[in-house]
Amino acid sequence: MRRKDLLMTILGVILCLTAIAAGQTRRFPPPDFQSGYEMPTTETPPPDADFYEYIAVAVLAAALGVGTYFIFVKRSRKYAWALMIFSLAFFGFWRMGCVCPIGATQNMAVSMFDPGYAVPITVLIIFLLPLALSLFHGRVFCGTVCPLGAIQDVVLLKPLSVPFWLESSLRLLGYLYLGLALVLAITGAGFIICQYDPFVSFFRLSGNFGVLAIGGAFLIMGVFIGRPYCRFLCPYGILLRQLSRLSKWKVKISPDECVKCRLCEDSCPFGAIRKPTGEASSEELAARKKILAVLILLFPFIVLAGGFGGSQISGLLSRSHHDVRLADRIYLEESGQVEGTTDESEAFRGTGESIESLYELSAEIQAEFSRGSWILGGFIGLVIGGTLIKHTIRRNSDEYLADAGDCLACGRCFEYCPRERLRLSKLQEDKQVLYG
């Protein structure tokens, strides 16, 4: 076995064992006192003072500003990397991954549908700042500030190229995850983005075994595939990707003109570099037009099929809601299909609330899920139809470009460009002239 492979294996084993070793902890049983000692009331520590939240917002704003400067002005991967490590330490290990804009997506969605749900101003700013910046400078947040991206970036040792077609398909998972997360958040089932955040357990050095295992799997995968979570699953990345396509200033591989030397061609571990397209033949254009026409005709049917498909799983989705699960359990107990009770069903019965009111609540939630599943399915159909059309419309470019939506603004490609090296050497010369 080559030494490098050995290293990778060790890393993988360590991560898996970390996950296992830091498994769930059980409560310490209270001692059996016989002397009349009264157990003290358990005290819940107060939440962090608002002060810390404002500091987090200020650091985020500063990091985004500095990151933009490093990528667009300094064009320095080293500085960007240093900022990324700082962000990993601060937003990841210090702030323990919370609040993050990725999870805040759910808060925002709930607040839009539930007038009684208030989103703190700090969460609102944390959610909006990276999005607003993406309209001007693309995904600087992903490349330099996001701790989830950073932890994957640091384990990237042997990047493998993912075929473009596979990348296109896997990206659909992100849309599915985003849609699902929003439906579950709005219906009150839970915030799965936070619940299944694969890296937050690492940041907190403790956590649920399952989530740790998922995180470990992502990191092992991340040794070979650049930032798998960011590229294929991150729901906030979906929003940033779409807004970045509209960004005023885009990341450029070459500081001035592309000489088509092809040196940057395979430099991006995230598959974000687009080759020049060359001239299209008339046969190719005709074929594309024909496919495009068919796809446009099929588009509404794809959306409808998606919606219908979504509606078929509403029953299953609704079971993610604790009240529906409780109603199911009570129903099974009432109808004699199961024996005994669970802690939840006993607790419910202890409240004195009527079973019918629980059934009604569950039915209402299921109705919400039914609507939400239609919308979710339709959304997925929309994305698939849109993706098919996108891959049919011909893009024209005569230079190597960082895809505005997919580029994570990490700055890796800069140093591959001979024009960049020329710029840097000129800069060095200018410095020597200026400062002797």
Add this chain to the structure above:
Amino acid sequence: MAEINNNKPRNKQSLYQTAVGIAVVGGLFSVLIIAVLGLRYFRYSYILPMQENRLAQIKTELASGAEDEALLEQFRELDFESRKIRIQWYDFTSMAGYPLLFNLAILLIGAKLAKSLQNDKPMPVPGIKYSQFYVYTDSMSRRAVMTAFVLVGGMTIVIAMLSPEINYFAIEEDEETDTAVAAVPGLPSREEIAENWPRFRGPGGLGVSQYTDIPHKWDIETGKNILWKSPIPLEGRNSPIVWQDRVFLTGATETQKQVYCYDAASGELLWQADVPDKDVAGSELDLYPDTGYAASTAYTDGYQVYAFFPTGDVAAFDYDGNRQWVVNLGQPDNIYGHATSVVGYEDKIIIQYDNGLHDDDLSWLIALDWQSGETVWRTPRAVTNSWTTPIIIETQQGNQLITVSEPYLTAYNPDDGLEIWRTDRMSGEIAPSPIYDNGLVMVISPYVEMAAVEPGGDEMIDESYFKWTADRGIPDIASPVSDGQRVYLLSTYGGALAVHSIQDGNLIWQDQLGGEFHASPSIVGDKVYLFSIEGVGYVLEAADEFVKLAENPLGQEVHASPAFVEGRMYIRGEEHLFCIGYSE
């Protein structure tokens, strides 16, 4: 220069080896920490629970009075050991995280450094036709996305098939039925139902006769227009139902429940059949005398007759008096005793079984299979016990089963029992049943108001569905009746009659007939028929003013509403069943 060039690779190689060494050291330390963590985790996860089980066992033995010093000592040792394992685990996990993180960082830094020292920057392969490249990748991408779509679709189908389908409002009951299922080929058509009087207040439960050739005058003394009268074996407040040549009634006492079948032409009692107590003995009930043991009107579909009693028993008999099945709906809890009547819908027998208070979880809407008596669906209702009978109406959104109880007026889908809409406006002890006319459901909250509601919407409907309300002459027992223009309300005491416009609910007129009334008024053509408890049959003109056409004493008390079929009216007296029609 040559020396420098030769030294560079050597330095680089040396640096590379150092980096790998750093990574290996970091990795080894990490593995060491992980190994200790694993060991402690094993002790915590596997050994500790065993010790705790043993501790619990000893604790039970000690608690039962065993005075064994050795056992006590073993308990102390085990307790100490188990707490040590637990504390060691907590201590180590809280301490080990940071060294582990540090060593992982060392491992990564070493590995990254080693990686950067390897000169393996990607070099492009020579020659590429960009245009062809994009034709290929775009085509592959489309196929891949379509494949993903199909795969997701397939998974969706599988998931949908595996998804649990629980209808809380359709709890099946394993009620045993007494006898085999009747082999009857079909169910009556709408026309057949309309020609007969199959349920309380006739087709639709509206108290409106399809026939107008009913005499409005009769004389019990002379026998004028009294076609026959037959004694009823057991008492009851239920109304007669009629199917072609059969008239059905029920009767009961504290100890006996019966169903009766009379020949419509002669009044001969063709058969009488006993209904056994299924689960709950009738003697256990303490019923209000005005309700009695047989207040619920039976239902017939032309093949069988279905009777319901305040004991919760429902029984089906064929037209020859053979019992087909009997089931019990559960322990009744109704302060005056059940009086709701049986209704039918397609192949289902439906009973509004309201018990207790609204938060007691005792009220249900229950549909039984007409052939077997097995529960088809069973919908819980958060309502107080009531004495109303549901009606089934046809709307543009489909058929709706309308029920009234405190506090809800609720519409259900009669096919599956699922709720369609409701409003919580109902109040009081509600006995008047709802009616439906001019697209409006009219419901009574005794002594409070009559409300006209448009049957639509879903979930909890708002005020916009209430077309009008009226608060004059609101009855407490008798159900309202509509002639299409006016709604007639009859109060129990004094025979106060209030007539409201169906358009806006405004009071048109009100008057008093005198006496007391339990029976609900009926419409026969342009006439209104009303029977007082004293047994006087009043016939009024259905008009914008009070016009009494006739006043016909029957000679015995009447508590039930009459049934009307072609040329005949059947009315149940305290002791007899009367058939009134034109005598030659």
